Amino acid sequence: MVKYIIKRLLGMILILLATSLIIFTILYFTPGDPARTIAGATATAEDVENMRHIMGLDKSYIEQLGDFLYSTFIKFDLGDSWVYNKPVINEMMIRLPRTLFIGLSAMALNLFLGIVMGIFAATHEGKWQDSLTMGFAMVFISCPDFWVALMMILLFSATLNLLPAYGIGGIQYYIMPIICSALGGIAVNARQTRASILGVFREDYITTAKAKGQKENIIVWGHMLPNALMPIITSIGNGFAKIVAGTPVIESVFSIPGLGLYMLTAINSRDYPVVRACVLFFAFFTAISMLLVDLAYAFVDPRIRARYQTVKKKETK
Amino acid sequence: MSKADEVFLKVEDLEVIYTSGKKNVQAVNKVSFELKKGQTIALVGETGAGKTTIAKSILRILPNPPAKMLGGRITLEGRELTSLSEEEMLDIRGGKIAMIFQDPMTALNPLMTVGDQIVEGLLLHNDYDKDAAENRAKEMLELVGIPKDRFVEYPYQFSGGMKQRVVIAMALACNPLLLLADEPTTALDVTIQAQVLDLIRNLKEKYNTSMILITHDLGVVAETSDTVAVVYAGEIIEYADKRELFINPCHPYTNGLFGSLPGMTEGESRLKPIAGSPPDPTDLPKGCAFAPRCPYVMDECIESKPDMKEISPGHFCRCIKAGKEI
Ligand SMILES: Nc1ncnc2c1ncn2[C@@H]1O[C@H](COP(=O)(O)OP(=O)(O)O)[C@@H](O)[C@H]1O
Numbered sequence: 001m002v003k004y005i006i007k008r009l010l011g012m013i014l015i016l017l018a019t020s021l022i023i024f025t026i027l028y029f030t031p032g033d034p035a036r037t038i039a040g041a042t043a044t045a046e047d048v049e050n051m052r053h054i055m056g057l058d059k060s061y062i063e064q065l066g067d068f069l070y071s072t073f074i075k076f077d078l079g080d081s082w083v084y085n086k087p088v089i090n091e092m093m094i095r096l097p098r099t100l101f102i103g104l105s106a107m108a109l110n111l112f113l114g115i116v117m118g119i120f121a122a123t124h125e126g127k128w129q130d131s132l133t134m135g136f137a138m139v140f141i142s143c144p145d146f147w148v149a150l151m152m153i154l155l156f157s158a159t160l161n162l163l164p165a166y167g168i169g170g171i172q173y174y175i176m177p178i179i180c181s182a183l184g185g186i187a188v189n190a191r192q193t194r195a196s197i198l199g200v201f202r203e204d205y206i207t208t209a210k211a212k213g214q215k216e217n218i219i220v221w222g223h224m225l226p227n228a229l230m231p232i233i234t235s236i237g238n239g240f241a242k243i244v245a246g247t248p249v250i251e252s253v254f255s256i257p258g259l260g261l262y263m264l265t266a267i268n269s270r271d272y273p274v275v276r277a278c279v280l281f282f283a284f285f286t287a288i289s290m291l292l293v294d295l296a297y298a299f300v301d302p303r304i305r306a307r308y309q310t311v312k313k314k315e316t317k
Numbered sequence: 318m319s320k321a322d323e324v325f326l327k328v329e330d331l332e333v334i335y336t337s338g339k340k341n342v343q344a345v346n347k348v349s350f351e352l353k354k355g356q357t358i359a360l361v362g363e364t365g366a367g368k369t370t371i372a373k374s375i376l377r378i379l380p381n382p383p384a385k386m387l388g389g390r391i392t393l394e395g396r397e398l399t400s401l402s403e404e405e406m407l408d409i410r411g412g413k414i415a416m417i418f419q420d421p422m423t424a425l426n427p428l429m430t431v432g433d434q435i436v437e438g439l440l441l442h443n444d445y446d447k448d449a450a451e452n453r454a455k456e457m458l459e460l461v462g463i464p465k466d467r468f469v470e471y472p473y474q475f476s477g478g479m480k481q482r483v484v485i486a487m488a489l490a491c492n493p494l495l496l497l498a499d500e501p502t503t504a505l506d507v508t509i510q511a512q513v514l515d516l517i518r519n520l521k522e523k524y525n526t527s528m529i530l531i532t533h534d535l536g537v538v539a540e541t542s543d544t545v546a547v548v549y550a551g552e553i554i555e556y557a558d559k560r561e562l563f564i565n566p567c568h569p570y571t572n573g574l575f576g577s578l579p580g581m582t583e584g585e586s587r588l589k590p591i592a593g594s595p596p597d598p599t600d601l602p603k604g605c606a607f608a609p610r611c612p613y614v615m616d617e618c619i620e621s622k623p624d625m626k627e628i629s630p631g632h633f634c635r636c637i638k639a640g641k642e643i
């Protein structure tokens with residue numbers, strides 16, 4: 001198992017290298033001149049030329065790429081922001097906790113509600129409870145998150161004056177962003193859970209558990225849910241990967257200075273070191289969450305676990 | 318404790334349908350039989366006859382929907398199971414009545430160790446703590462011929478025959494009064510069928526468990542059962558003592574099944590296929606369900622359903638010709 005994890009981590013370095021190459025190349029060939037944008041509207045041609053030199057943009061593609069890869073992968077330095085002249089990593093570390101907090105809380109919320117709703121719908125298959133729950137899920141899926149965000153601001157901030165509409169501060173600033181980010185996921189997880197629980201509902205081992213005299217809710221949570229978990233884990237993994245990249249829209253609406261908003265602003269101001277660092281970080285986070293998903297599969301299913309074990313257990317007849 | 322010849326399990330007029338779409342499958346139709354303490358009744362009949370449905374209705378574990386028990390009474394040691402609450406049934410299931418399923422490959426939860434699956438039932442029906450339950454589970458594994466250190470292994474690490482042994486260990490762990498064995502060897506290699514069957518028989522003897530044995534194998538019926546019920550299209554069409562049935566089968570269908578059984582030699586003991594196929598269970602004929610395939614069919618057979626007749630003490634048959642020479 002340890003060997004497997006090490007192998008995957010090594011593979012991750014390759015993924016990050018490839019991502020670096022691609023994002024660098026795309027930004028390099030993007031039309032327009034970052035030096036002009038950074039130097040400002042009033043700068044003379046000479047100023048811009050100066051700026052290009054300072055930013056290293058007068059070097060060749062290969063030289064610039066080499067510099068970027070060297071500082072990122074050998075010196076572990078993500079560079080300085082062109083706009084603010086400060087190390088990108090410092091700013092990211094300040095912003096990351098906010099994004100993670102929103103993302104992880106939203107995920108915990110949509111996992112819990114999604115699974116509970118899915119199980120509730122599945123155990124009432126075809127009855128009105130099922131239609132009602134899945135109806136809710138449909139509504140959640142169909143409402144765009146920015147629209148829900150605006151409606152919530154209208155209701156809870158503008159009308160009821162209960163929650164702050166934007167910015168950061170205490171926990172109350174995060175309530176609406178978390179709920180808005182969670183809504184879509186709740187619906188996805190509820191539908192996924194319902195479908196996979198129904199898939200194992202009629203399995204023979206469920207009948208076996210019933211024949212043992214096991215109680216209904218222990219059968220559902222102890223036998224059905226673990227067996228229905230694979231597709232649910234996959235969708236959790238997808239949600240997890242999206243957490244950091246996830247919520248530029250929500251962060252914009254609620255003016256939360258998180259990673260998503262950081263990248264969005266950097267793209268607008270052509271602050272390429274920031275864009276590159278964010279993209280790399282997203283790639284890293286996605287690769288980690290994919291690894292976690294695979295480990296979770298192995299945790300749940302002994303057959304997958306066995307495949308990772310180097311010493312293969314004997315199969316006895 | 319009931320006396321040896323007292324009726325232990327009584328099934329009366331059991332009626333079960335499956336609703337699929339607009340159609341109703343008449344799976345079990347007015348089935349009645351009795352079982353004495355320590356005895357074995359064999360249910361024989363073609364696939365789809367309703368045998369599994371009968372067994373599952375005793376435990377009340379039919380999938381609902383689509384299954385629905387329309388009527389009937391099931392009494393175990395004088396207690397009417399059909400009127401128990403769901404909570405009371407939890408004690409019966411696995412405690413008083415246990416079931417061995419047809420397909421061992423799918424009967425075990427793939428994500429739980431076999432040990433935990435045996436322990437699960439033990440904890441439900443005994444005052445064991447975790448250690449005691451584990452010891453008992455290991456004892457049961459050894460009893461069915463599986464080394465106890467395989468307690469921590471998962472179903473995928475076992476072959477079909479061993480899985481069925483685990484299922485048997487699980488079923489018998491709580492010393493049930495009644496064992497429902499639904500074709501316990503059909504899914505297994507011929508080479509291990511006999512072993513598994515011996516195992517069930519020995520354990521049953523040891524604990525004086527009563528058994529309902531569902532099987533296709535007349536050799537098994539001959540060796541294992543005391544009484545036999547022949548099931549056709551959801552009905553019992555003949556019901557008698559094993560010896561009586563083998564010597565004197567009355568119903569043309571039983572005759573067909575048992576027909577030309579030359580002294581019950583090994584390998585020749587499978588049920589004989591009979592020309593034609595069972596009637597559509599969503600649209601059963603008005604008269605005798607076997608009439609369309611019966612070589613002796615008469616007008617009367619098609620018009621009305623024959624009653625169950627007692628042609629000699631304890632030998633019942635649902636055929637107008639029963640008791641008369643064919
Ligand atoms: N879950 C189900 N849904 C619909 N019909 C079923 C279901 N299970 C069994 N049946 C039908 O009920 C009848 C009896 O089935 P079953 O009891 O499994 O027969 P047997 O065990 O004798 O082969 C068959 O016609 C079968 O198609």
Ligand SMILES: [Mg+2]
Pocket residue numbers: 365368369370419499
């Ligand atoms: Mg069956």
